[in-house]
Each structure stands twice: as C-alpha cells, then as structure tokens.
Amino acid sequence: MNAPAEHDLARQHLIDPEICIRCNTCEEMCPVDAITHDSMNYVVKFDVCNWCNACIGPCPTGAIDNARNVARDRAYSLEEQLDWDVLPDETELDAIDVSGQEASLPAEVREITEIATAGQGGRAMAPWSAAHPYVNLYTVDNPVEATVTGNYRLTAPDASSDIHHIVLDFGATPFPVLEGQSLGIIPPGTDARGKAHLLRMYSIASPREGERPQYNNVALTVKRVKEDHDGQPALGVASNYLCDLKKGDKVKVTGPYGATFLMPNHPGASLMMICTGTGSAPMRAMTERRRRRRELKEGGELLLFFGARAPEELPYFGPLQKLPADFIDMNLAFSRQPGQAKQYVQDLIRERADKVVDMLKDDNCYIYICGLKGMEAGVLDAFRDICRAHGEDWEQLQPQLLAKARFHVETY
Ligand code: A2P
DSSP states (O other): OOOOOGGGEEEEEEOOTTTOOOOSHHHHHOTTOOEEEOSSOEEEOTTTOOOOOTTTTTOSSSTTOEEEEEEGGGOOOHHHHHTOSSOOOOOGGGGSOOGGGGGGSOHHHHHHHHHHHHHHTSSOOOOTTOOOOOOOSBOSSSOEEEEEEEEEEOSOTTOSSOEEEEEEEOTTSOOOOOTTOEEEEEOSSBOTTSOBOOOEEEEBOSOTTTTTTTSSEEEEEEEOOOBOTTSOBOOOHHHHHHHTOOTTOEEEEEEEEOSSSOOOOSTTOEEEEEEEGGGGHHHHHHHHHHHHTGGGOOOOOEEEEEEESSGGGSTTHHHHHTSOTTTOEEEEEESOOTTSOOOOHHHHHHHTHHHHHHHHHOTTEEEEEEEOHHHHHHHHHHHHHHHHHTTOOHHHHHHHHHHTTOEEEEEO
16 A cells, blocks of 8 residues: 555544553543543544543553554544454554644644643653563463462452452463552453453552562452442443452453552652552552561651441451551541441541641652542542642642652542
C-alpha cells in the first residue's frame, strides 16, 4: 500500500483493550465526550477527540495512552474498536511524524489542553526513588501459567462481602513485581458472543520479594462480584472463577502492569494510604514491605485510612490489629456498624486534619488512594477543606504533588 500524502494522515487516539480495566475514568475525564463504551470495550471517537490529553494521566493502566497513524478517511470506526481483543499492529504509516497536528487545534481546544494537563501536573510519574518496574512481560497471547497455592476467605463467614486472599506461584518462570503493580487474569471459557473472556486486572497484595519471602509467588485480594457499580446483578466472571479456585489449579496470568503507582524507596519516605475494601491490596503490599524491613529503620511514617462496612468485612482486619501503633498510624472507618453513624475515610481525614496537612506539605510524604471511585471526590473535598482551614490552598498544592509524583490514585 502507498502511504497517503502526509497532510492526509492523522494520529488516531486508541485504547488498548488488553490492559484496559474498564474503570470508566477516561470517559469521565474527557471534556468533549469523545470516549464511549459497550459491555466489552472502551473506545475513542476519532472525529470528536481533540487530543487534549485530559484522559491520559488519570488512566490507571496506561491503556488510554495508545495511537496509530491512519489515513484521515480510513480511521478505525467505533464498531471496529468495540470488536477488538487487541490493538491492531502498527503499520508503515506509524513511522511518519504527524506530531505537528496539535498546533492547528482551535484556540478553545488548546485552552482545554492547558487546564487539563496542568491540573494533572502533566503525565503521571513514579516517585523519584521507586525501583524500576517490569511491565507487560506476559500478554493475552503469551500468558504465564501460575499455580494456586492458597485461597482463603478474608471476611467473616456471615459478612455480606466474600473477599478472598489468593496466592499464585510462578514456579521457575520470572514474574517480577513491585508494590502497587497489578496483574491480569484470563478466565477460562468464552462469553455470550463465543469470544474468549477478557482479562481482568487485580492489584498485587504482596511485597516484591513474594507473599512468602524468597518464594516466586504473589497474593491477590479478590471480592466476589455479585453486582455492578449501579447495583445491577453482574456475572463477575473473573472474581467468581478466582474465589472458587482450589490449591493446585492452574491460572493464566498476564502483566505485570503499572509504572507509576509505586512506593518510594529512599530512607525517610512516608506513606499516606487511603483505601476502601479491596483497594487495600496495594496498601497491604506496601505495609508488608515496610514491616519486613522494619529493623532497617529506613522508612518514614505510615498513615492509613481504611474504609469498610464493618470490622468483619474489612480484609486483613486481624493482621492489621496486630501492627504496633509506632509502626503504623491506623484509622479505620466503618459505614454500617449497628447503632453508629456512617463513617467514611474522608470523615477520618477531616478528624486528623493537623496530621494530614503536615504530611501533605512534607516533600517526603507520598499519597496513595485506591478503592471505590465514589471515594475520590469525597477525599479531594476533605483535602480542599482542611487545607483551607490551615491556610493552605489545595488547588495550588495538588499540581505540585502531581509534579513531584507524590499523589497516586487508582479507583474503579
Ligand atoms: P457504604 O456502607 O455506604 O457502602 P464495599 O464494601 O462496597 O466495597 O465498600 C467499602 C466501603 O466504602 C464501605 O464502607 C462503603 O460504605 C464505603 N463507601 C461507599 N461509597 C463511598 C464514598 N463515596 N466515599 C467513601 N467511602 C465510600
């Protein structure tokens, strides 16, 4: 095929269906409604996307950060994108530099670009002292097989949430991970359309040297899904598959994923961790890393805000209770305790305003938020209010936190 003249080429923004976790963040961030989805894929409308990049930073996996050069009149249609399991291969068109395009954007679009990217502090980055992560070692076409070596329920037998701690062992096959990274699980079988099930991503709950130190294994925190975000019944294909696994079962795994939601490694670095439910997985990984290296006295403070319906619904409640107060400053918010007012993590953040503001201002403190999407706005409001009450301006502080890679959010 002859490459079209350069002026007929366009850069088409695309989403990688292989690593997209369908969290809806990109669709919510897009100021021009260029992103849509069906029950399978999130896709970008070629004729609407203006490359403002508002979606790029907040995407937890980087799935959104993809593009292909296409002839302007032959861009991939929405129908094509909705049908993809993987991105199309690059073509010879991708070798052509079409980067000048943004310069011709109308003024009002450039304005959106500036506001959106300045608000995020530009592209997401890892803390300066984070170890370098391995990513995408295994794909849907080339997964690694792990063996289940443990699967037990974390929540009380009568709790309404069925949350499991699942240990996967990779034997002699390398699967290097860092705290904060995720992996993909490919459930066996096919969906209603006869297509292989899409992979589902799970945060890794164990530290880099293994769930069991010096073993090539990882732990996951998996909640059996019975309903979707809107409370409608959901199949929960992957979570039910995982929660029902027995010791010795084999599982197809992809990844690892994630190059920004990583913990700092330099001595004296503090962590402020805010999570709900299974959003505790990366926090457990980071806390375990610190707990196992406690005698080295290298870390700064650990401040945890953790929200669950009740103590018996809180994953890792027992082990958390055993951690000494001089190791971790723990703040547990319970929303459905009989006879008690509903409490969310953001309520406890307000109660600990002095401490939180000190840590927000401390360049050695890194902030991690993981869990329910709805929590994000509540936590940001709490930060805004307590900053104001302490003579600080959150709107100025947040871009600085982002620019220093001190602020990391992963919600779903
Ligand atoms: P709620 O009892 O109101 O659902 P889940 O058990 O569904 O995974 O949720 C974990 C915790 O997060 C629950 O205590 C839940 O409270 C709480 N939660 C729900 N919505 C929000 C929100 N917008 N902000 C903070 N916490 C929330």
